[in-house]
Structures are given as structure tokens and as C-alpha cells.
Amino acid sequence: MIRQLIRDLAEYERAPNEAVATEEGLREVLFGEKPSAQVLLALENDEPVSFAVYFFNFSTWLARPGLYLEDLFVRPAMQTGKLRAAGDCYPLTTIPLSVRSAFC
Secondary structure, X not given: OHHHHHHHHHHHOOOHHHOOOXXXXXXXXXXXXXXXXXXXXXXXXXXEEEEEEEEEEEEOOOOEEEXXXXXXXXXXXXXXXXXXXXXXXXXXXXXXXXXXXXXX
């Protein structure tokens, strides 16, 4: 399910050959003994329509934890603005891809 959403994202970004993640690799880094990242899924009628991959970081200068949103993808057919979050929500600051690419 997650791997397919990653492939869908790569296709959407016109880079289908760059998404080489395997189920085994994802299982280890997302659900293994020491997960490196977290994933959130949005389902519509039990079908995956969106995902977010994030990990926690830490600023030594600020002495504060943070959250880095690696990917947020909503399948184009579901990009209607009608997806809603369930549970507690917290503010999230993001950097637009056009700005972020200037730092990479």
C-alpha cells in the first residue's frame, strides 16, 4: 500500500524510475525495531488516497524538537480539498518545494 503510493508520487513527479524503495526496506525503516520515519495514510472506502512521511529532528541551537515532513501526496483524483484529519492536529510549518530546492 505505502510502496504503491510512493510509486504514484514518483509518477506524478515524472520520476518513476527513481522510486526504488522495496517493501522489505520500507518495512524495516517504518516498522522495524528502530523506525527512522513515520507514515500517515488517508483512506477513502478502505482504499489509500494519500500519505505523509515524516521524521522528528532536533535543533541544537534552539534546544527544541522538530518535525520534518519528507513527503505529502494526495492522489490527483482526490485533490478536492475534502480530506480531513482525524484526532488531534498540531500546526506544521512547511517549506514550498520551489524554495526548498534552493537549499539542496
